[in-house]
Amino acid sequence: MDWEWLRDFGKGMIKPLLALAVVIMAMVLSYLQKLGLEGEMIYAIFRSFLQLSIIGFVLQFIFNQHTSIWIIVAYFFMVSVAGYTAGQRAKHVPRGKYVAGASILTGTAVTMALLVVLNVFPFTPRYIIPVAGMMIGNAMTVTGVTMKRLRDDIKIQINLVETALALGATPRQATMQQVKRSLVIALSPVLDNAKTVGLISLPGAMTGLIMGGASPLEAIQLQIIVMNMLIGATTVSSIMSTYLSWPSFFTKAYQLQPKVFVAE
Structure with missing residues (x-):
């Protein structure tokens, strides 16, 4: 050996x-x-x-190795850890770890599949695992913030939500403003980072390539791809987390679950 x-x-x-x-x-x-x-x-x-x-x-x-099975194993391991971590942030959301894991899996898998189909990245461990790690890490942060913020906003404005429900609104309609606010707050750092990338700091992928000997022009090409995929993956994951988490806030009779909003 x-x-x-x-x-x-x-x-x-x-x-x-x-x-x-x-x-x-x-x-x-x-x-x-x-x-x-x-x-x-x-x-x-x-x-x-x-x-x-x-x-x-x-x-x-x-x-x-010369098999793709290790890509899948590594990917699901990272998603599992990320789902657990995001669920810990939103610990008062029922089944938060599973919701976070499913949301992160959906957002990153859809984004990665699109990039592979478009031949942006080859389906090899050297490309897929680092790229998936970046997407999963960002999706983890955004998903955790979205779920926590959604639950907290509904609790703060519980009277408004209950009034809307009493007037005949569906749970989704009654919490639409809280959903939008949680998504905007969670996604804002990702969008702000995209707006200022290269002006305030050089991102990790770009810095690594430059320090590894690649030209700055080659480095920015990869970094543009990274920023695009992060916006796509985090957006899908955060929206998915609201669709999966908000039903657990309500009973079958369209009433708020008291136990979800009592604990601190």
């Missing part, structure tokens, strides 16, 4: 270890300011090092 890549990995870790100097600086500042974050910083750095090292070896294994 060729272990040359493992030796290269060990040599490549010298610079990341040297970069710990800036973390030590942050810890010293935390200590001097009596913030008490030193332990959390150590834990965060150790965890990130461990997680990234593991995923690096896993990706190295997957990239060396």
Whole structure:
């Protein structure tokens, strides 16, 4: 077995270890300011090092395989973790983890399928897994915010919603304004990022390509694709989450579920 890549990995870790100097600086500042974050910083750095090292070896294994099954396995694993995390953010939404997982799966799968069909990306692990990771991460954040905001807005305006229901509105009609508001708030950061990309900071994909030796023109081509796919995936996922979550806010008699809006 060729272990040359493992030796290269060990040599490549010298610079990341040297970069710990800036973390030590942050810890010293935390200590001097009596913030008490030193332990959390150590834990965060150790965890990130461990997680990234593991995923690096896993990706190295997957990239060396000649089957698409590992793409699907990695994709569903990322969706599962993202659904759980987004569900934790919206913990008062009934079956929030399943709603988030289904929404993220739908939004990212539809977007990825469209990109593959249009031959924007080849269906290979080296392309699909990193691209899917970016989409799933953003969809996770947006979906969690959408679900939490929708539930909180309905709770704040519960009298208006109940009045609309009493006047004969359907649950969807009674909560239309809350749905729109939650979607706008959740999607605004993604859209703002697209508006200012390249002006305030260089995004990760573009920066990685430039540091890897690609020309800036090649880098911006990929970054434009990334921004487009993020807007598509997050929009589909967030809208899907409202359709899947709001029915659980109501009874079969079109009344609000008290238990959903009592807990804090």
